[in-house]
Amino acid sequence: MRIKMKLSSPLRDLLREAGLLLIVILAGTIGYRIIEGWSLVDSLFMTVTTISTVGYSEVHPLSTLGRIFSIFLILGGVGAAFHILTTLVQHIIEGEFGIRIGRQRMEAKIKKxxxxxxxxxxxxxxxxxxxxxxxxxxxxxxxxxxxxxxxxxxxxxxxxxxxxxxxxxxxxxxxxxxxxxxxxxxxxxxxxxxxxxxxxxxxxxxxxxxxxxxxxxxxxxxxxxxxxxxxxxxxxGKRMAMLALRPAMIEFVETVLFGRGQELLIEEIEVSEDSPLVGSTIRQIEERFHGVRILALRDKDGVLMPNPNPNSSIEKNSSLAIFGTTDQLQSIEGCCQLRKKRLFRSTKVG
Missing domain, CATH: 3.40.50.720 (NAD(P)-binding Rossmann-like Domain)
Structure with a gap:
């Protein structure tokens, strides 16, 4: 298995400049060794001191050809060293400030x-x-x-x-x-x-x-x-047991709650004192808002009644667990202007 690593632009530039600097040092070492006939250590030392411009005198007196070579080595080496330094600073600044800016943006979004x-x-x-x-x-x-x-x-x-x-x-x-x-x-x-x-x-x-x-x-x-x-x-554990006992029922519930297709919701709607729903029966509400189903009724004392009797009347300060599409539920909310609590949401069934 191959793992691909994507480097950021500043880091990629840094590695490229470092490679270029190593090539210049290698070329300088080989050049002094061939032109002046110096040892490997003397050639490397001369190359590094020339590129870094530290001001040390020559290891050995340079010939005319050696001086010309040193000029080109200084131009190439100092340029490469300058680029690698600026790239390194850019990488550090962008890294630190990038993290700080990203954190500030995140905090601003959270505040909103x-x-x-x-x-x-x-x-x-x-x-x-x-x-x-x-x-x-x-x-x-x-x-x-x-x-x-x-x-x-x-x-x-x-x-x-x-x-x-x-x-x-x-x-x-x-x-x-x-x-x-x-x-x-x-x-x-x-x-x-x-x-x-x-x-x-x-x-x-x-x-x-x-x-x-x-x-x-x-x-x-x-x-x-x-x-x-x-x-x-x-x-x-319970879900595994139910999948073994009643797979079709579990599949239906999961399709409704987590499937794809038409958006469905189950919402708990609280019936206020001045709501037009007060006094209506379960059947009347389902007939008035076609397509919705009232799954449960919670009375004003907090007692939950699943699958309520269609003839049950709605009292003030009670609440209804209603199942339907977004448009169907919005029609109830728009008519009654009730405060609701969303319990579950399924996107796209079918």
Whole structure:
């Protein structure tokens, strides 16, 4: 397997100039040895002192031909040395300032974010989460403490902060006061717990999802303030079992949520006191907004009723989990002007 390395332009110029300088030194050494008949060491010493213009006198008296050769050696050698010096300075300046400018641009973009997600951790779980967020065209920023994973996140094109997600300063830099939700996907349960605690203090109303690597950590994370806790191994095991038991059903759900084709959404719409939906039945809403399906009803006391009775009436301060296309859901929002919480999003089914 061949690995191709692409060098930056300043570094490539630096290597080219260094090669040219070595050729000049080699040519000078050989020239003095042939013209003056000096030893290899004397010829090399004379070449280096001539090119560097340090001012040492000749090793041995030069002949007329040797002096003429020295003139051309000075012109070629000093020019090559000057070019390699300027290229080296350019490489250093562009490297340092490039990193600084890139960081400033990233910070400026993060400051402009509103209603975005904060993803803490860019390991295997974090990378998969970032990929899903990107698929749903969600705005998000990644917080990663390690240089390797932070660079990997930047190479993927994600806004990335290299820092400790458990620190208040890092979370403030990520715009936690303006964020839509936080996802703690760090590899250590203690770090996830501290991250949730810090986020809870900075933004008590922020929805938070946490990763739990150990079953015992799930309760602690919820007590710390996480609204949802996900154990990747447990979820993965259940999904494998369901794929074996009901492959068609799982395939349908994944097609709806993560497929390609017509865009579908599942949204939770909160019914305000003055909403026109108050007093309507499930059937009436589905008939009025053709194509939508109400999957669940949460009453004003917070009790969730999946697959509600079509004759159930909608009370004020309740909420509906509605399934439909973007246009269908927008028609409901445009009619009722309700505040909604997006739960899942699937792009392009079919």
């Amino acid at each position: 974010l509103r209603d975005h997600f904060i993803l803490c951790g860019y390991g295997r779980v974090g990378e998969a989460t970032a990929s899903a967020l990107k698929q749903h065209k969600a705005k998000f920023v990644v917080i990663e403490i390690t240089q390797e994973n932070a660079d990997k996140s930047r190479q993927a094109g994600f806004l990335t902060i290299q820092g400790d997600a458990t620190k208040d300063e890092t979370l403030r830099t990520a715009g936690i006061d303006k964020a839509r939700a936080l996802i703690a996907a760090l590899g250590d349960d203690a770090d996830n717990t501290y991250t949730i605690l810090a986020a809870q203090q900075l933004n008590p109303t922020l929805p938070m999802v946490a990763r739990a690597n150990d079953i015992d950590a799930q309760t602690k994370l919820r007590l710390a303030g996480a609204h949802h806790v996900v154990a990747p191994e447990i979820v993965g």
